[in-house]
Amino acid sequence: MALASDPYQGHDATVLLTVVLVGPLVLLGLLVYLCSRLPRRRRPAGDLSAAWRDLSLLAVACALALYLWGCLHLLFVDRQERGTECAKVDGVVRGRGAEAVTGDFVPLRLVCHMPGGRSHTVLVPEYINPSVAVLLLLALAGGLASVLHGRARRTAQRKEG
Template sequence: MLAASDPYQGHGFTALTVILLAGTAALCGAVAFLCSRFTRQNRSARTPVAVWRDLALLSSAGGLALYLWGCLHLYLLDRQDRGTRCAYVDGVLQRPGAEATVGEFVPLRLVCRMPDGSSHTAVVPEYINPTIAVLLLLALAAGIVSLLLHRKRHATHRKAGRS
């Protein structure tokens, strides 16, 4: 339940700042690693394990980039803007100043609760959460394939070493 004294319980400025800074650093590291995979030396040494691992990392980086994009939308809003954005449902002004907001990080969204008990999301683009889910599932699948190929390769090498 929302306290009457603070109807705007959105995402904290400090938390969003930390997420944006740490996420940007992680994203830059992932992109730098992926770019290093395209050097002439690394291209010639590509294995199926490395390709699947890189696909998993690329999918994860894409999901992180989208999450940061959604966080940036929230970061640039102040309390007044949140109230204004929540007052509109599908572009139609409902009840200005009568709604409260609740911020959630997973899934990333700003939920606007109306006085009549209904709710809707605002600010974060609608495509962000479903796309992140698909990218993370792709990353998980590619990571599992990479792991299975890696184990298979090591099992084959161990058998060859015993002979």
């Protein structure tokens, strides 16, 4: 919840700017790695653990891209625009604005605390957080499948050799 000294905190500008500047570099690194993994010729059939790993990294890259898209929505909005967005309820500008505004990075959101105890989120598109969550679960499943398949393959190789 917001501090009494500044009820309109939003997101820490330094952290938000750092995420927006460093995030694309990490995303670019992931994409360069994944492009280097594209098959130039057919891979052997036993290389499933690498395919699962690459799928997992692709899901992470997609989640990072969506998260950065949400951060860009927050970066270029000043306090007055936040107040205007907070005053909009159901697309109509209502009377009083928010009593407090708080920002969270996980999940990414800007919450307007309205008079009467109501609150709603603004600026970050609604599809960002659920999509990021699903992509991260897919990345976790792909990483787990990669590890399990790699272990099974190594165990089978030891028994053969």
